[in-house]
Amino acid sequence: MDSAGRGRTAAVVVLLLASFMDLMDNTIVNVALPSMERSLHTTAAQLEWVVSGYVLAFAAMLIAGGRLGDMVGRRTVFVVGTAGFTLASLWAGLSTSGAELVAVRIAQGLFAGAMVPQVLGTVQALYPPEKRAGVYGIAGAVTGVAAVAGPLLGGAFVSGDVFGLGWRAIFLVNVPVGVLVLIGALALVPQTKADHPLSLHVLGTVLAAGGVVALVYPLIEGRQAGWPWWTVLLFVLAPVLLAAFVLHERGRARGGHALLLPLRLFADRGFSAGLIVQLSFQASVIGFLFVLSITVQSGFGFSAWRAGLVVLPFSIAAAFTSGAAAALVAKAGKALVGLGALLQAIGTGWSIEVVAGGSHPTVAGLIGPMAVAGAGLGLVVVPLTDVVLAAVPTDDAGSASGTLSTFQQVGGALGIAIVGTVFFDSVTSGRDLGDAFGVAAWLVVGLGLLAAFAALLLPHARPTPAVPSTGD
Incomplete structure (x- = not known):
C-alpha cells in the first residue's frame, strides 16, 4: 500500500470510530433508563425525552449536516460536530436533573447530526467508485456491531457499577473516545468539499x-x-x-x-427504492430490539446484563455477514438486500415461538433467532449503502448520505413508535408481555417483508460510476 492509500485508511479509521461512538451512544441508553429514573427522580415524560429528544434532533440536523459539509468542508463540520458531541457527553454524565439531561441529549443529537453525514461524504470524496465497496463493508460491520452491542455494554456498565458511576458511565465513556477522534481528525482526515460553490438556504x-x-x-x-x-x-x-x-x-x-437536496436523486429508481428499504428495514430492526428488550427485562426478569447478552448473537452474525456481503455486492447487491430482509423477518418469526405463547425464554434459547435476524442486518447494510450511493455525484455526496442517514433515523423512530404502540396497547388490553411481544413481532415481520419487496426495485448490480454533477 502506498502512502496515499495508508493515509486514506487512517482517515477512514478515524471516521468510523466517530460513527461507532454515535451508534453506541444511541443504543446504549435503553438499558440504563431505570437507573436514571432512580438517580435523578425523573418523570416518565422526561425518560421518554432522553431517548426521543436525541432522535428528533439527530434526524432534523442530518438534513442540513450533509450540505454544510459539502459547503464549508467536511473535516471542518466533522470536527465541530465531534467536539460538541464530546462536550455534551461530558455534561450528560454530570447531569443532576431529568430536565438537564433531556436538554443535553437534544444537544448531543444536533452535534451528532452534523458529525455523522461527513463519514460517508468523505469516503465518497476519497475513494473512486470501484474501491468504495470494501470501505462500505467495513462501515457496515461497524454499524452492525455498534448498533446491537450498545445494550450489552450498557448492561455491563449499569450492572457492574463501573467506578461507582452507574448509568453516568454510558455517557462519560464517550469523552476519551471523542478526544481521540478529534486528534485523529485534525491530523489524518483531509479537507474535502463540493467542487462547485454551494449555499445553505x-x-x-x-x-x-x-x-x-x-x-x-x-x-x-x-x-x-x-x-x-x-x-x-x-x-x-x-x-x-x-x-x-x-x-x-x-x-x-x-x-x-444551489439546492439543499438535489431532487434529481429521487428520479433514480435505485436511490428511491433504497430509501424505502432503509425506512422499512430500520423500522423492523429497531422496533424488534426495542420490544424484545422490554419483554425480557420487565416480563421475564432478565437483568440489564442478561438483556445485553441476548443481542450478542445478533451482533456477531451482523459483523460476519457484513464482511461477506462486501465481497459479493458488485455481483449480487440486489439479491443480498432481499435475502437479508427475509432473514430478519424469519428470525423475528422464530423469536415469537421462543418468547410468546406461555414460553419462558432463555439467553440460550434466543441464540438461533437472534443470529438469523442479525445475519439479515449484515446482508442489508453493506449492499444497500453501496447501491444507493455508488451513482451519486461527488458534489451531492454529503446530501445523499445525509438523506440516507435521515431515513435510517426516521425509520428507527417509526419502528419504536408504531411497534411500541402495538406492544403497549396489547399489554393494556390484558395480554401478558410475552403474548404482547408476539403481536408486535408479527408487525415487525411485515415490515421486513416490505423491505424485501422494495429490494426488488433495486438495480441488479452496482451502477456504473457517475460523473460529477454539473447542476440541476
Whole structure:
C-alpha cells in the first residue's frame, strides 16, 4: 500500500470510530433508563425525552449536516460536530436533573447530526467508485456491531457499577473516545468539499426539518399523551411542510440556485427504492430490539446484563455477514438486500415461538433467532449503502448520505413508535408481555417483508460510476 492509500485508511479509521461512538451512544441508553429514573427522580415524560429528544434532533440536523459539509468542508463540520458531541457527553454524565439531561441529549443529537453525514461524504470524496465497496463493508460491520452491542455494554456498565458511576458511565465513556477522534481528525482526515460553490438556504432547511419533526414527534409522544388533537394536526402538517419543501427546491432549481437536496436523486429508481428499504428495514430492526428488550427485562426478569447478552448473537452474525456481503455486492447487491430482509423477518418469526405463547425464554434459547435476524442486518447494510450511493455525484455526496442517514433515523423512530404502540396497547388490553411481544413481532415481520419487496426495485448490480454533477 502506498502512502496515499495508508493515509486514506487512517482517515477512514478515524471516521468510523466517530460513527461507532454515535451508534453506541444511541443504543446504549435503553438499558440504563431505570437507573436514571432512580438517580435523578425523573418523570416518565422526561425518560421518554432522553431517548426521543436525541432522535428528533439527530434526524432534523442530518438534513442540513450533509450540505454544510459539502459547503464549508467536511473535516471542518466533522470536527465541530465531534467536539460538541464530546462536550455534551461530558455534561450528560454530570447531569443532576431529568430536565438537564433531556436538554443535553437534544444537544448531543444536533452535534451528532452534523458529525455523522461527513463519514460517508468523505469516503465518497476519497475513494473512486470501484474501491468504495470494501470501505462500505467495513462501515457496515461497524454499524452492525455498534448498533446491537450498545445494550450489552450498557448492561455491563449499569450492572457492574463501573467506578461507582452507574448509568453516568454510558455517557462519560464517550469523552476519551471523542478526544481521540478529534486528534485523529485534525491530523489524518483531509479537507474535502463540493467542487462547485454551494449555499445553505434557511427556508428549505426549516421546511424539511419541520416536516421530519412533525412526523416523528407525535409518533413518539402520541400514545403516552392519549392521541390528543395536536397529534392529528402534526400528522396533517408533516406532509404539507414536506410538500412545501419540494416546491421550494424546485423553484430554486429553476432559478439556478444551489439546492439543499438535489431532487434529481429521487428520479433514480435505485436511490428511491433504497430509501424505502432503509425506512422499512430500520423500522423492523429497531422496533424488534426495542420490544424484545422490554419483554425480557420487565416480563421475564432478565437483568440489564442478561438483556445485553441476548443481542450478542445478533451482533456477531451482523459483523460476519457484513464482511461477506462486501465481497459479493458488485455481483449480487440486489439479491443480498432481499435475502437479508427475509432473514430478519424469519428470525423475528422464530423469536415469537421462543418468547410468546406461555414460553419462558432463555439467553440460550434466543441464540438461533437472534443470529438469523442479525445475519439479515449484515446482508442489508453493506449492499444497500453501496447501491444507493455508488451513482451519486461527488458534489451531492454529503446530501445523499445525509438523506440516507435521515431515513435510517426516521425509520428507527417509526419502528419504536408504531411497534411500541402495538406492544403497549396489547399489554393494556390484558395480554401478558410475552403474548404482547408476539403481536408486535408479527408487525415487525411485515415490515421486513416490505423491505424485501422494495429490494426488488433495486438495480441488479452496482451502477456504473457517475460523473460529477454539473447542476440541476
